[in-house]
Amino acid sequence: MEFQSICDFSQELDTSLLDRAVLSFFTGSGPERQAAQTALTQFQEYPESWTRVPEILQKSSYPQTKYIGLQILEKVISTRWKSLPDGQRQGMRNFLITVTIEIASDEVTARKEKIYLNKLNLAMVQEASRVSLLRATLETLGKFLSWIPLGYIFETELLQLFVERFLESAEYRNLTLKCAAEIASLPRSDVSMYDAKLKIFFMSVMTTINKLIPPSTDIASAYANASDAGQEMVVALALFLANFFSKHLPIMEGDADREALINAHFYLIKISQVDEREVFKICLEYWLILLVGLYDEVSMIPIGTDLSRLKLRKDIYREVLSNLRLVAVGKMVKPEEVLVVENEEGEVVREYLQETDTIVLYKSMRELMVYLTHLDVVDVETILTQKMAAQIDGSAMDEDTEKRFLVLVIRELLGLVEQKRGKDNKAIIAANIMYIVGQYPRFLKAHWRFLKTVVNKLFEFMHETHEGVQDMACDTYMKITTSCGRQFVVRQSDEKEPFVDEILRMINRITVDLSPQQVHTFYEATGVIIAEALNRAQQERLIISLMELPNGAPLKVLPTPPTHLHYYITRTCSSIGGEAYTSQIARIFTDMLGLYKTISGMISEVIAKEGVLIAKTPQIRQLRALKKDILKLMQTYINSVVQIEVVNENFIPLLLDAVLGDYQRNIAAARDAEVLNLMSDVVRCLGSLITPQVPPILSAVLEPTLEMITQDLTEYPDHRLYFFHLLRMIILNCFPALLSIPPEGFKLVMNSIIWAMKHSAKDLGDTGLHMCFDILEAFSSSSPEVAEVAHAFYSQYFLVIVQEIFYVMTDSEHKSGFSLQATVLSRMFKIVNESGMPVEVLDPTANVTTGTSTSNMTSEFFQHYCVKLLSSAFPHVHSSHIQVLVAGMNNNYNDITQFKVGLKDFLVQMKEFSAES
Structure with missing residues (x-):
């Protein structure tokens, strides 16, 4: 019969005939059915029949025919897969994946062809080994567990299968x-209905862990000698335990589960001992959560309550916490204040801390020790006394305990000083003493004699030339003055005068052996003391005494590297506060600006003669450093002063004259970014008082800075950042000044805002978006002055802004700024709908009789413009999707959440359509 022709592999397959044969086999009878069965059997058994499968799957219109094709393919994969050439195997694999994705990507088709789709999936996995497939499945499942419906986790056999x-x-x-760690991290509020199942799962996991890692195992040693897989297991177990207890600890604190709870916590204790920082940080995060909860419970109990009669959670963990204290003391990282260490060669040297991670870890561990101390002072004291460790916060002990403990430690250390010989040993002990006394401000405040003795000891250490000792002495002096400054300015009993007066008389003798940086710290610390003065008269007298040495030095450019006396003044100003410092600034202001101009003239002259490259030589850089010190001093003073009228009247005109003219005239390489930073703070602090000076400021910095930062995106990063910040400060604080600058100047401002908005660096892009929002907000003001020019602004820049917003929003480099982009866009829709803007402002061609334009007409035009703009930019997206987006934005501009949802949906659709095209 005709069915036999399907077995002729010398000709192309007639899929319609194959469909008829299959149909006859399933629905026919008699000879016709017998013939169809014979032909189909021969077709399936033919060795090369699998080559016809792609054509069958693509052209057949009968589902049963496709199933026969997939059966042929399954047989080949299971029996001949490894004997096929690589090219054919890869082609078969790609074909199956393509067909599966094509069906699964359409929800309607996927439901209709569900059985066929399952058959395709079975064919695909035939070639995969069981181990690799299951590993891939578990890995994929791990990515889904945090967001799939909870029923798939807790109402199926999944948890049981895991264990x-x-x-x-x-x-x-x-x-x-x-x-398991992903499941354990699910929020408690979401899974509370499954507490019982979650507890059973946890107990089952820990039962298995007890078999795999017996509780007596030294996990730290095992980890050090384990394979990568073994170490990975320890990390995964730490994550599981930390996640579970961080989220679901209450369900395990019942009496019935106490043994399992403590057992699991001791696993965490042992994991915390592993010599691997990242593993410890996982455990540390949970320990802090636990301790905060335990401390909060204790702190809520009324004072005077007999705690022994209460059933507290901390009693459950008593043994765990004691072991945790031992671990914490043993693993405590070096605090940032301890700068004297022993190097690999056995030499005692100054260490320069660059590890910010170490400092962050220290602060977390210090917090851990504070809570551990609050929960059991006696246990901490016992451990620390035995180990002689000093890394705790004194405020965690009551005053009597603190005094006894501190005296004990200091006595032991002073005894060591007597026993040890050699500068290295004494330097180490000095570092310990200085660190300890810096941690106990309460004790120092209450014991004046001890405080004075300590400070005088610090002054002795400032003459010790052993590396690191002087630095630590200065830093400890700063720490003590910050917490005990008032004790220095008050005349103590049995004293003739306040201690600060004695310090100021000896200042030259104290600082004679210090480096410039150390002197800076000393001046700043002494400034902190002066800030605590009892009255303004005392404060001014002390400032005069403190600044006697810097004021006595001539303000000139030194032929050798300068000691930067202005830097002393800056540090002191920042610690005292600007108001009391006005007299000091007034004393040196004129000479300081004269020095600034002199240095600027010298730099310009040298560059003119020697060329631009001379600006990078050490001599020129030293001169520029002195200029920056002067700018920094004025910035510090202006930021801290209260009487801004005095500043505006007495200092600002001369300051702007000296600084702005120099900036405008200099070549790009010699312009200081600090000028822009200073101007930002001037505008921010003085506000409307500086408005008349804004046009001259912009005239001096706008074009020169734009020439520098628009040539190359990587050059002059500080100028770029400070420039945009200055523009934003002007918009926020002196907006009327922008209305008075020439149109070409305003256009440069707007171009700058748009250019910042399009910058790929997140901080600059965000600043640009903030400026854009701020200026739109400013032009929405109801003041008559703004209303007169608002329509002209909208007419020239409104559509330009929306175009640029859509540009950055659809650019993958700017996706981090989505929230701000959406905020600006919603504000623009609000302006269109609520400001009463006539349609002719946006559309000059609109044929509308004057005075008859409505907000609806403006809104319709704006929506039409947005649809047209997006359609031309993204022709692969169907116009109906764009219309839905724009209509949604117009309806939801007052609901930023819904506004963002619509935009996100569009951006997802846009990428999908782009991939299809």
């Missing part, structure tokens, strides 16, 4: 623990 089938297997153990 019974995968957790004990070495092949799947680590991936299973990672999945």
Whole structure:
């Protein structure tokens, strides 16, 4: 019969005939059915029949025909897969994936062809080995667990499968623990209805862990000698335990589960001992959560209550916490204040801390020790006394305990000083003494004699030339003055005068052996003392005494590297506060500006003679550093002063004259970014008082700075950042000044805002968006002055802004700024709908009789413009999607959440359509 022709592989396959044969086999009878069965059997058994499968799947219109094709393919994959050439295997794999994705990507088709789709999936996984497939499945599942419906986790056999089938297997153990950690991290509020199942899951996991890692195991040693897989298991277990207890600890604190709870916590204690910082940080995060909860419970109990009669949570963890204290003391990282260490060669040297991670970890561990001390002072004191460790916060002890403990430690250290010989040993002990006394301000405040003795000891250490000792002495002096400054300015009993007067008389003798940087710190610390003065008269007298040495030095450019006396003044000004410092600034202001101009003239002259490259030589850089010190001093003073009228009247005119003219005249390489930073603070602090000076400021900095930063995106990063910040300060504080500058100047401002908005650096892009929002907000003002020019602004820049906003929003480099972009866009729709803007402002061609334009007409035009703009930019997106987006924005501009949802949906659709095209 005709069905036999389907077995002729010398000709192209007639898929319609194959469909008829299959139809006859399933619905026919008699000879016709017998013939169809014979032909189909021969077709399936032919060795090359699998080559016809792609054509069958693509052209056949009968589902049963496709199933036969997939059966042929399954047979080839299971029996001949490894014997096929690589090209054919890859082609078969790609074809199956393509067909599967094509069906699954359409929800309607996927539901209709569900059985066919399952058959395709079975064919695809035939070639995968069981281990690799299961590992990939577990890995994929781990990514889904945080967001799939909870029913798929807790109302199926998934949790049971994890424990019974995968957790004990070495092949799947680590991936299973990672999945368990994801489940454990689900928020308590979301899974509270499944508490019972979650507890059973946890107990089952820990039962298996007890078999794999017996509780007596030294996990730290095992980790050090383990393979990568073994170490990965420890990390995964730490994540599981930390996540579970951080979110779901209450469900395990019942009496019935106490043993399992403590057992699991001791696993965390042992993992915390592992010599791997990242592992410890996982545990530390949970320990802090636990301790905060325990401390909060204790702190809520009324004072005077007998705690022994109460059933407190901290009693559950008594043994755990004691072991945690031992671990914390043993692993305590070096605090940033301890600068004297022993290097690999056994030499005692100054260490320069660059590890910010170490400092962050120290602060977390210090917080941990504070809570541990609050919960059991006696236990901490016992441990620390035995180990002689000093890294605790004194405020965690009551005053009597603190005094006894501190005296004990200091006595022991002073005894060591007597026993040890050699500068290295004494330097180490000095570092310990200085660190300890800096941690106990309460004790120092209450014991004046001890405080004075300590400070005098610090002054002795400032003459000790051993590396690191002087630095630490200055830093400790700063710490003590910050917390005990008032004690220095008050005349103590049995004293003739306040201690600060004695210090100021000896200042030259104290600082004679210090480096310039150390002297800076000393001046700043002494300024902190003066800020605590009892009255303004005392404060001014002390400032005069403190600044006697800097004021006595001539303000000139030194032939050798300068000691930067202005820097002393700056540090002191920042610690005292600008108001009391006005007399000091007034004393040196004229000479200081004269020095600034002199240095600027010298730099310009040298560059004119020697060329631009001379600006990078050490001599020129030293001169510029002195200029920056002067700018920094004025910035510090202006930021801290209260009487801004005095500043505006007495200092600002001369300051602007000296600074702005120099900036405008200099070549790009010699312009100081600090000028822009200073101007930002001047505008921010003086506000409307500086408005008349804004046009001259912009005239001096606008074009020169734009020439510098628009040539190359990487050049002059500080100028770029400070320039945009200055523009924003002007918009926020002196907006009327922008209305008075020439149109070409305003256009440069707007171009700058748009250019900042399009910058790929997040901080600059965000600043540009903030400026854009701020200026739109400013022009929305109801003041008559603004209303007169608002329509002219909208007419020239409104559509330009919306075009640029859509540009950055659809650019992947700017996706981090989405929230701000949406905020600006919603504000623009609000302006269109609520400001009463006539349609002719945006559309000059609109044929509208004057005075008859309505907000609806303006809104319709703006929506039409947005649809047209997006359609031309993204022709692959269907116009109906764009119309829905724009209509949604117009309806939801007052609901920023819904506004963003619509935009996000569009951006997703845009990428999908782009991929399809």
